[in-house]
Amino acid sequence: MSKKTRKVEVINPTEEDQVQKKKALEVWNRARMELLTWRPFLGVLAMQLEIIPVADDRCRTASTDGRRIFCSADFILGLSDDDSLFILAHEVLHCALMHFSRQKDRIENHMMWNYAIDHEVNSVLQADGLVVPKGAVLYHRHLNMNAEQIYEELESGRLPMIGELMDDHDLDKKEPEPQQCQEGSCGGEGEAGDADDGPITLKVDPDYHPMRSDAVWREWAAKTMSAASSGKSQGDRSAALQRVLDRLAASKLDWRTILKQWTTPFIGGNRTWLPPNRRHVHKGLYLPSRRGCKIEMVAVIDTSGSVWEHGVYDFLSELQAILASFGEYEITVLQVDTHVNDVQVFDFSNPFVASKFQIRGGGGTSFAPAFQYVKENKNNNIRGLIYMTDGYGFVQPDAPPYPVLWALTEDGRKPIEWGQVVTLEHKNKANA
Numbered sequence: 001m002s003k004k005t006r007k008v009e010v011i012n013p014t015e016e017d018q019v020q021k022k023k024a025l026e027v028w029n030r031a032r033m034e035l036l037t038w039r040p041f042l043g044v045l046a047m048q049l050e051i052i053p054v055a056d057d058r059c060r061t062a063s064t065d066g067r068r069i070f071c072s073a074d075f076i077l078g079l080s081d082d083d084s085l086f087i088l089a090h091e092v093l094h095c096a097l098m099h100f101s102r103q104k105d106r107i108e109n110h111m112m113w114n115y116a117i118d119h120e121v122n123s124v125l126q127a128d129g130l131v132v133p134k135g136a137v138l139y140h141r142h143l144n145m146n147a148e149q150i151y152e153e154l155e156s157g158r159l160p161m162i163g164e165l166m167d168d169h170d171l172d173k174k175e176p177e178p179q180q181c182q183e184g185s186c187g188g189e190g191e192a193g194d195a196d197d198g199p200i201t202l203k204v205d206p207d208y209h210p211m212r213s214d215a216v217w218r219e220w221a222a223k224t225m226s227a228a229s230s231g232k233s234q235g236d237r238s239a240a241l242q243r244v245l246d247r248l249a250a251s252k253l254d255w256r257t258i259l260k261q262w263t264t265p266f267i268g269g270n271r272t273w274l275p276p277n278r279r280h281v282h283k284g285l286y287l288p289s290r291r292g293c294k295i296e297m298v299a300v301i302d303t304s305g306s307v308w309e310h311g312v313y314d315f316l317s318e319l320q321a322i323l324a325s326f327g328e329y330e331i332t333v334l335q336v337d338t339h340v341n342d343v344q345v346f347d348f349s350n351p352f353v354a355s356k357f358q359i360r361g362g363g364g365t366s367f368a369p370a371f372q373y374v375k376e377n378k379n380n381n382i383r384g385l386i387y388m389t390d391g392y393g394f395v396q397p398d399a400p401p402y403p404v405l406w407a408l409t410e411d412g413r414k415p416i417e418w419g420q421v422v423t424l425e426h427k428n429k430a431n432a
Contacts, residue, residue: 007199017055024053024073031085044227045092049166055310056205063168064091070208082131090166091119096224113163116151136299297331298374302389304337304365315388315424316354338366340373365393371400391415
């Protein structure tokens with residue numbers, strides 16, 4: 001027996017919907033300011049996302065595409081203050097933990113991945129003192145597991161998919177058009193238009209236009225590092241904050257992916273707004289420079305005897321590949337054991353070539369000389385520093401005013417609480 005076809009009638013938000021959208025924006029703007037005061041790390045990241053309330057049947061709760069947070073106005077206005085704050089922080093952490101780029105080969109089991117990432121976010125926020133909404137996804141016996149580990153438990157059947165997802169992770173919905181469709185194949189549960197023979201109405205808000213782009217997620221490693229530095233300077237030193245920064249290192253992301261994600265925002269493309277083209281400044285025109293990106297970045301190679309033979313050339317080869325993918329760049333490479341043994345500056349006219357790079361050093365390990373060099377010779381005016389090391393050695397106690405990525409050897413350890421971590425693996429092992 002064939003199913004009936006019913007017409008889908010697309011309608012626009014009403015004037016009442018527009019009023020609700022404005023109210024919802026006020027609610028989440030207040031929540032964002034509360035995060036900025038109470039949890040500066042989350043607040044700084046929230047300020048980098050545009051909040052867009054909508055009245056759209058495709059957006060039931062909230063979702064993010066890495067640049068914007070879309071939320072159902074009715075949903076937000078129906079929440080308690082605690083739940084509203086939590087949902088906002090929840091969306092922010094999805095971005096900070098780069099969950100969409102970490103999905104990789106789990107596309108076919110999209111729903112399992114949704115449960116896994118909601119658990120990771122909710123467990124971090126609970127540890128950070130936020131109140132998890134009743135019934136949300138949270139496996140209490142597995143609070144220290146990251147998304148990849150929870151996914152394996154779900155896929156094996158050792159954990160059930162229980163709990164309520166806090167948001168809508170499906171951003172691949174296309175713009176709907178009026179059409180004929182089979183009964184039950186259009187619309188959603190309990191929507192208007194459920195009469196047996198009447199049309200199905202679908203409310204579509206033109207403000208709801210998520211745009212998924214892999215390029216967006218490459219920016220979030222740097223944003224997270226910057227927000228962490230800002231948060232700590234304002235006294236945000238919660239254990240959950242550190243867990244956020246260490247999640248990517250604990251996950252199964254290939255270290256080369258993390259290195260590229262971390263490096264890309266600093267190196268950029270052929271044009272940049274920082275600094276502006278000085279030839280036009282006197283006219284009051286701040287036009288993008290054609291010089292390409294000349295933002296200072298530093299890579300430090302720990303050349304102590306315990307490190308240099310373990311994965312250094314894999315690291316250098318990957319760094320070369322990343323730099324070669326950009327039109328112009330400038331990077332200062334330091335070789336350090338207990339002293340700065342070598343300093344070289346590479347750019348488009350003097351390219352970095354890993355196979356020609358000569359390792360110098362072989363003594364003990366001290367991290368202080370590298371940071372002191374940057375302070376004295378760069379006035380700390382760099383956009384980021386990558387330190388390739390095993391992590392065993394003396395390090396200065398205070399975090400520098402720029403992001404740091406500790407690129408650790410396989411048996412290495414994080415030498416101090418600040419900075420992001422990525423663990424290097426040899427190519428033959430990583431591809432096994």
